[in-house]
Amino acid sequence: MRILNILTRHCLTLDRFDDAVSFYEELFEQPARLRFDYPEHDLKLAQIASLLLIGGPQESLARFAATEATFLVDDIAGWEEQLRTLGAVILEPIKTVPTGRNMLVRHRDGMLVEYVEHRDKHPDDHL
Numbered sequence: 001m002r003i004l005n006i007l008t009r010h011c012l013t014l015d016r017f018d019d020a021v022s023f024y025e026e027l028f029e030q031p032a033r034l035r036f037d038y039p040e041h042d043l044k045l046a047q048i049a050s051l052l053l054i055g056g057p058q059e060s061l062a063r064f065a066a067t068e069a070t071f072l073v074d075d076i077a078g079w080e081e082q083l084r085t086l087g088a089v090i091l092e093p094i095k096t097v098p099t100g101r102n103m104l105v106r107h108r109d110g111m112l113v114e115y116v117e118h119r120d121k122h123p124d125d126h127l
Helices: 014-028 058-065 076-085
Strands: 003-012 034-038 043-048 051-055 069-073 089-097 100-106 112-118
Touching (some): 003 014, 043 058, 076 089
Parallel strands (some): 069 112
Antiparallel strands (some): 003 069, 043 051, 089 100
């Protein structure tokens, strides 16, 4: 089992989302690796390098703002088991999301982390 990448999360309103995506594509000199709508939560997401932009109305963003990082992993079920043995708390069990599967975990130190296993892994997502 491996952590493939650690994404810094940035929540912003939809009126700023497209400009932010363009800015970071220019800054990192690479296109978004991933970009999709998450209609169940009225959100748009984009990953540029190790940055995850989350755009939506304030009401929708509130649910996601407390999560401090997104860990991209290669085996989410294996990580769920391993995290329990390390004393982490699974707050939201594994579920299907537009990109694959995820779960929400509180680490022993209190850090709130989303774990995601993408269906289609990007070759540049590795530490």
